[in-house]
Amino acid sequence: MRAAAGDRLVIVRSGLHEPVRDGEIIEVIGPDGTPPYLVRWADTGRTSLIYPGPDARVVHYEHPEDG
Secondary structure, eight states: OOOOTTOEEEEOOSSTTOOOEEEEEEEEOSGGGOSOEEEEETTTOOEEEEOOOTTEEEEOOOOOOOO
């Protein structure tokens, strides 16, 4: 898993009553875009340091084209 600041981390739990969580990756701590990530969660606004598990995926931020 590789990410950059500005990407989104989405976690889809396998339980029926567990919500999907997503947040903005505000800092990549690991080398070359690898975990851990500092994430600001959309549902609470809180930040946490996370090592994503197999239920997580990164949605890469698409930079708008220049000019």
